[in-house]
Structure formats: C-alpha cells, structure tokens
Amino acid sequence: MSVTADRTEPTFDPTTVRASARDWVGLVVLALAVLLISIDATVLDLALPFVSEDLAPSSTQLLWIIDVYSFVLAGLLVTMGTLGDRIGRRRLLLIGAAGFGLASVLAAFSVNPEMLIAARALQGVTGATLMPATLGLIRTTFVNPRQRTAAIGVWGAMAGGGAAAGPLVGGWLLEHFWWGSVFLIAIPVMLVLLVFGPMVIREAKDPNPGRFDLVSSGLSMLAMVPLVYALKESVVHGPSLTLTVVALVGAGAACAFVRRQRSLEHPMIDLSLFGNRSFSTAVLTNLLGVFALAGVLFFGSQYLQLVLGNAPLRAGLLMLPGMVMSMITPLLAAWLVRRWSAGTVLSAGLVASAIGAAMLIGLRADGGAGLFVLGFTFVGAGIGIAITLTSDLVVSAVEPERAGAASAVSETAYELGIALGVAILGSVVLAIFRTGLDVSALSGEESHVAQDTLGGAVAVAQSSSESVGSALLESAQHAFVGGMHVAAVATAIILVANAVLVHRMMRTR
Numbered sequence: 001m002s003v004t005a006d007r008t009e010p011t012f013d014p015t016t017v018r019a020s021a022r023d024w025v026g027l028v029v030l031a032l033a034v035l036l037i038s039i040d041a042t043v044l045d046l047a048l049p050f051v052s053e054d055l056a057p058s059s060t061q062l063l064w065i066i067d068v069y070s071f072v073l074a075g076l077l078v079t080m081g082t083l084g085d086r087i088g089r090r091r092l093l094l095i096g097a098a099g100f101g102l103a104s105v106l107a108a109f110s111v112n113p114e115m116l117i118a119a120r121a122l123q124g125v126t127g128a129t130l131m132p133a134t135l136g137l138i139r140t141t142f143v144n145p146r147q148r149t150a151a152i153g154v155w156g157a158m159a160g161g162g163a164a165a166g167p168l169v170g171g172w173l174l175e176h177f178w179w180g181s182v183f184l185i186a187i188p189v190m191l192v193l194l195v196f197g198p199m200v201i202r203e204a205k206d207p208n209p210g211r212f213d214l215v216s217s218g219l220s221m222l223a224m225v226p227l228v229y230a231l232k233e234s235v236v237h238g239p240s241l242t243l244t245v246v247a248l249v250g251a252g253a254a255c256a257f258v259r260r261q262r263s264l265e266h267p268m269i270d271l272s273l274f275g276n277r278s279f280s281t282a283v284l285t286n287l288l289g290v291f292a293l294a295g296v297l298f299f300g301s302q303y304l305q306l307v308l309g310n311a312p313l314r315a316g317l318l319m320l321p322g323m324v325m326s327m328i329t330p331l332l333a334a335w336l337v338r339r340w341s342a343g344t345v346l347s348a349g350l351v352a353s354a355i356g357a358a359m360l361i362g363l364r365a366d367g368g369a370g371l372f373v374l375g376f377t378f379v380g381a382g383i384g385i386a387i388t389l390t391s392d393l394v395v396s397a398v399e400p401e402r403a404g405a406a407s408a409v410s411e412t413a414y415e416l417g418i419a420l421g422v423a424i425l426g427s428v429v430l431a432i433f434r435t436g437l438d439v440s441a442l443s444g445e446e447s448h449v450a451q452d453t454l455g456g457a458v459a460v461a462q463s464s465s466e467s468v469g470s471a472l473l474e475s476a477q478h479a480f481v482g483g484m485h486v487a488a489v490a491t492a493i494i495l496v497a498n499a500v501l502v503h504r505m506m507r508t509r
Contacts, residue, residue, distance in 0.1 A: 023141050026200040027151055029193060030134045031158035033097065036189040037127060039169065040104075047170060047312075049305055050179035052455035057113035059430060059452040060233075064117050066298070066422050067228075072124030075224035078409065079217040080128040081136065082268050086212055089133040089140075090203045094194060096129025101190035108180035135410065139395040141202060146338075152392045153334040158327075168320060171313030216268040219257040226250030228416070231423065269409060278342075281505040282393035283413045285346065288498045289386035290417030292353060292491045293326075295425030296360070296379055299484050300372060306454050307365055307477045318369055322356075322376035329384035337389065343506025346389050347499040353382030354495035360488035365477040382495075387414070425491065429483035436479030441468045454480050 044066060051057065057065060084092040103126055107119035138155060142148040173181045227250035230243045261267040274280045297319075304315040329349070336345045356378025362371050394410040433454060439447040442460065450457040450472065457476035461469040 022200055023202070026141065026202065027138065027154060029196050029200055030093075030137055031155055032189055032193050033093065033130045033134050034155055035158045036100070036186055036193075037130060039189075040123070040183070040186060044170075044182065047174060047179045047182050048302065049455045049458075050174060050312075051116070052453055053459060054179060055110070055113050055116065057116075059456075061113040061117065062453055063423065063426060065113065065120060066426075068117050069120040069124045069127070071225055071228055072121050073128045075221040076125060076128035078220050078268055080133075081409075082217075083212065084129070084133045084136060088203050089136045090197065090201050092129045093133040093137070093201070094197055096126045096133070097190045097193045097197070099126030100130065101187050102126075104183045104186035104190075108183040110180065135391060135395055137201060145396070148396070149334045149337065149392050152395070153330045153388050155330075155388075155391070168313070168316045171311070171316030174312040213260075213264065213266075213268055216257060216260055216264070219253050219260065220268070223250050223254035223257055224416070227254070228420065228423070231420070273409070277505045278393050281502055282390040283409060285350070285386055285498055285502055286390040286394075286410055287413040287417040287420075288494055289350065289353070289383045289390070290414050291421040291425075292357060292495055293379060293383045294417065294421030295487060295491060296357065296376060298422045298426045299429045299480075299487060300360075300376060302454055303363065303372065303480070303484060304369065306458050307480060308367070308369055310369070318373055319376065321373055322378075322380035324380075325377050326380035326384035326387075329381045330388035333385045333388045336385075341506065342389050342393065343502055346386060346506065347502040349382040349385030349389075350495050350499035350502065351382070353379045353386070354492045354499065356380075356382065357488050357491040357495060361485050363481055363484060363488075365474075365481045425487045428487050428490065429480065432483035432486055433476070433479045436475070436482055438471065438475040441471065450476070 048062065048066075051065065052062060080092065080096075100123060103119055103122040107116060107123065110116035110119055134155065135152075138148065138151050142151045169185060170182045173185070226246045230247035230250065234240075234243050258271065261269055261271050274283075300319070301315060304310045304318055305312065310318065333345060333349075356375040359371060359375030359378065362368065391410055430453070434451045437451055437457065439450055442450060442464075446460050446464075450460045454476060457472060461473040461476065463469075464472060
C-alpha cells in the first residue's frame with residue numbers, strides 16, 4: 001500500500017520472511033506493556049467509589065483523575081513515537097517502563113486529589129513511551145503481512161485481556177486492601193519487562209530520522225490539551241469566555257502544527273498519510289470505538305456498584321464477559337480478514353457494538369445486571385475487532401523505519417478516544433444526574449456534595465436520617481440511570497454512523 005511519494009518499495013517479497021522463535025517471545029514481552037496499560041485503565045473505574053470516599057474529590061477532580069492520564073498521554077504520543085524512531089524504540093520502551101512503575105507508586109500513596117492527579121499525569125508522560133514503541137516494534141519485527149496481522153491480533157488480545165483482568169484483579173484488591181493497591185500491580189509487570197526486554201526484543205530505529213523537532217513537539221501538546229480541556233469543561237459547566245479563549249489557543253496551535261509539518265523535509269507526522277482512505281478511516285474508527293468503550297466502562301462500573309449495590313469483585317465478574325470478548329475477537333479478526341474485506345469485518349464489528357450500546361437503554365435502577373452483561377458483551381466484541389484492524393491498517397500504511405510515528409497517530413486516536421469518552425459521555429450522565437436529583441431536603445453543604453457525583457449522593461444518603469436518605473438514594477439512582485440512557489443512545493448512534501462511514505470508505509479487500 002503506497003501512501004507517500006518518496007516511499008521505496010521493498011526489493012524482497014515480505015511474504016517469504018518468517019519471524020523467529022525469539023521474535024514471538026519478544027511479542028509476549030511487548031504485550032505485557034499493553035496488558036499493564038489496559039489493566040491500569042479499567043481497574044481505576046472500579047476504584048472510583050473508594051477514591052471518592054477517601055480523598056473526597058469534587059466532580060471535576062474526579063473526572064481529571066481519570067482524564068489527565070489520557071490527556072497527557074495523547075498529547076505526547078506523537079512526540080514519543082518520533083523520539084523512539086530516533087533513539088531506538090526498545091530503549092524508549094525500557095525507559096518508559098521504569099518511569100511508569102515509579103509513577104504508579106506515587107499514585108498508590110496519594111494523600112489528596114491533587115497528588116493523585118499529578119501522579120496520573122506522570123503516568124501519562126511515561127505511558128506515552130510504551131504504546132507507540134510496542135506497535136512500532138511489532139511492525140519492524142513481523143515483516144510478513146499475515147504474521148504481522150496475527151501479531152497485532154495478539155497485541156489487541158492482550159489489550160482486551162488486560163481490560164478483562166482489571167476488574168477482577170481490582171475487585172479482589174479493593175475487597176482486601178486500600179484503593180491505592182490497584183496501582184501497585186504495575187510493579188511486577190514492569191520488572192518483567194525491564195529484565196527480559198533487552199534479551200528478546202530487537203532494537204529498531206529510523207536510520208535517517210532527521211533532526212528532532214522540539215517546536216513541533218510543543219505545538220502538538222499545546223494543541224491537544226487545551227482543545228480537550230475546553231470541550232470537557234464546556235460539557236460539565238457550559239460554555240464561557242475563558243473556555244472559548246482556551247479552545248482558540250488549542251486551535252491556533254493545531255493550525256501552526258499542520259502548517260509546520262507541510263513545510264518540513266522530515267515532518268513529525270507525514271500529513272499525506274491522511275490522503276489514504278484506509279489510514280484516515282482507521283484512525284477515526286479507532287478514536288470513536290474506544291470513545292464508546294471508555295464511556296460505557298465509566299458509567300457501567302458505577303451503575304453496577306452504586307446503583308445495583310454490587311461489591312467490587314462481583315462488579316468485576318459482571319464485566320468479565322464483555323472484557324473476554326474484547327480479548328477473543330482481536331484473534332478472530334486475523335482469521336476473518338482472510339475471507340472478507342477489512343471494511344466489511346470492521347463495519348460488522350461496529351454494528352455489533354452499536355447493538356450492545358442500544359441494549360443499555362433498558363437498564364433500570366431496580367435491576368438489569370443481566371441486560372448490562374449482554375449489552376457490554378456486544379460492545380466489547382465489536383470494539384475488540386475495531387482496535388485490532390485499525391491498528392493493523394495504520395502500521396501497514398508506512399515503511400517499517402517510520403512505524404513508530406505512524407503507530408503514535410493510531411495511539412493518539414486511541415487515548416484521545418478514552419479521554420473524550422469519559423469526558424463527554426461521563427459529563428452527559430452527570431449533567432442529567434444533577435438535573436434529576438432531588439436535594440430539597442438537604443442543607444447547602446449536603447446538596448453540594450450530593451450533586452457532585454453519584455458516590456457523593458450515596459455517602460450523603462447513608463449519613464442522613466432513614467426517610468431523607470432513602471428518598472435521596474432513590475432519586476440519585478433513578479437520575480443516574482436516566483443519564484445512562486441518554487449516553488447509551490448517543491453511543492449507539494455514533495457507532496452506527498461510524499459503521500456506515502467504514503462501509504463506504506473501505507469497500508475493497
């Protein structure tokens with residue numbers, strides 16, 4: 001697939017190149033990094049009620065505890081992907097692994113919301129080195145297209161496996177230890193990566209990378225963070241002059257970044273890639289698919305615990321079928337694309353996820369765990385296919401020496417999707433929750449706490465008299481479920497629209 005004018009076609013037949021046993025062992029070690037990031041993302045969703053109780057964050061702080069990791073990570077992915085192409089992707093991977101472990105320790109022992117937000121930001125900085133490095137190393141290690149698709153399927157399966165293990169491991173830890181223990185599971189995984197990575201992972205870099213562009217790096221960060229921040233805060237608090245100025249700063253930086261990339265001989269991102277329909281559609285689909293999954297995880301974990309009253313471990317078990325499907329379908333995708341076009345398989349997966357999201361409209365405050373399990377299973381199955389195929393399409397669009405920069409684009413969309421899913425869908429749920437919450441019997445201080453989050457409302461209900469607490473709890477649970485219904489409808493519509501786009505833009509095999 002030729003997407004740039006200066007691309008040199010290989011002088012060998014890539015289908016004849018086979019990966020060695022060492023390469024497949026290296027894939028397992030690389031997948032550990034993906035496993036860690038996936039576990040870290042989903043395990044925090046279950047810990048939110050405990051974080052709310054212990055650190056008492058405001059609703060904005062609670063969203064930032066989740067969002068800041070993805071915001072920082074998304075802002076730095078392109079920079080780190082390009083840096084890995086220059087200094088070596090394995091070297092950057094090992095540096096990031098050590099930093100991520102240290103940041104996880106800081107997060108585990110945070111004593112206030114501000115410290116936890118800062119630790120999560122540091123996790124984002126170091127985590128930005130892991131994802132593009134792993135996908136870039138897979139691209140250069142597995143030259144054979146069929147083996148590469150299978151390897152990316154394993155990569156995607158480990159991402160799904162981490163998401164599946166997160167609720168279970170997190171549920172068990174939360175029932176036996178304090179909430180900070182969920183961050184310490186990163187330590188043994190990082191140690192394995194640091195010990196065995198140099199032995200089995202081959203180093204890879206761009207032999208002629210050009211000069212590292214600090215200006216482009218700064219512009220990419222200056223564009224990403226203000227735009228996402230302005231969007232998130234506008235959804236939560238409504239538009240304002242300050243947020244408009246912030247958004248304009250981000251938009252201006254984005255325009256400057258694009259103009260600079262077009263003028264450079266060695267740009268950080270080759271914008272001509274987006275002229276390829278498969279590449280651009282894959283990046284957008286990656287973003288929207290993860291957007292849906294992150295939003296469902298955010299409000300689903302709170303629904304299972306704070307509305308239906310499940311313990312963390314049981315809530316994790318109820319999420320397990322959906323997470324397992326997101327682990328199985330990436331492996332299945334590598335088999336399906338041998339029989340049907342990638343566009344057909346991808347659009348079918350998105351439709352399956354849309355059906356699952358639509359099922360969540362039937363959830364009730366007094367029951368619906370079985371319906372949630374079924375709907376979330378459909379969502380997980382479809383998104384698992386989407387993440388694998390879009391990642392494969394992106395890294396296949398460039399020559400191996402530039403795989404880090406290309407995979408960084410894919411991972412930027414992935415992390416931005418997580419951030420926007422939590423920010424937008426989570427904010428929609430909370431906005432409707434506040435509108436429907438009855439706080440007429442509460443004092444001013446109690447009213448403020450109850451309206452901040454569902455966890456705050458539950459805490460106020462438990463500390464109030466029986467009559468007031470019972471009425472408040474019922475009001476809070478019904479209001480939260482009402483917000484979930486609106487978010488589920490929006491998610492289903494977005495996924496169907498994405499499926500139609502994929503079908504039109506990727507008709508060929």
